[in-house]
Amino acid sequence: MxxxxxxxxxxxxxHLSKMPPGQLAFVGDIAAKNNIPKKFLDAILGELRNAGFVQSRKGKDGGYRLAKLxxxxxxxxxxxxxxxxxxxxPCASRSQYQRCEDCDETTCQVRHMMMEVRHAVAELLDNRSLAAMRDAANDDIADGLRQKV
Incomplete structure (x- = not known):
């Protein structure tokens, strides 16, 4: 989940993907426009920066922007x-696999089903870019407006 x-x-x-390339966004603006607690967002953006998704600049003209397209x-x-x-x-994970103590992994039907779930989720999320996610939201909005007309 x-x-x-x-x-x-x-x-x-x-939010950052909707900004003109290179333009910085203030944390407070991102938080306010997306209904996110600012302090929590500060920590999240720090993790995203450490992972190479965003760049930041400190100071009164500082903020965040995407580090990649x-x-x-x-x-x-x-x-x-x-x-x-x-x-x-955990026993269905590829990146952080942990063996279960209470079952035989070769015959455990729960594990096999959860491996299918993991595969389906990974297939979708690993093949969807931020651009596609952003554009799908814009398409949904446009469809809604067309239906009202």
Whole structure:
């Protein structure tokens, strides 16, 4: 399940992806426009900076901007950085696998189902860019406006 940290991080990245290239955004503006607690967003943006998704500049003219093109940022990578593995249970994870104590992994049907879930989620998130996520939201808004007319 996506945590608030993951959700807020994605919302902040979508916000930054809508900015003109190179333009900086203040944390307070991102927080206010996306209904995110500023202090929590500060910590999230720090993690995103450390992972190479955003750049920051300090000072009165400071702020955040994307460090890469939105088309180069994969949603699966962002979610893993902020929330950890995509697998719903540790024995189904590829990146942080942990053996279960209570079952035989070769015959455990729960593990096999959760591996399918992990694979499906990874397939979607690892093949979706920030640009595609941003543009899908814009397409949904445009569709809604067309339906009202």
């Amino acid at each position: 996506l945590t608030k940290k993951g959700k807020y991080g994605l919302k902040a990245l979508v 939105p088309s180069e940022i994969k949603i699966g990578h962002v979610v893993r950085v902020l929330d950890g593995p995509l697998a719903p249970i």
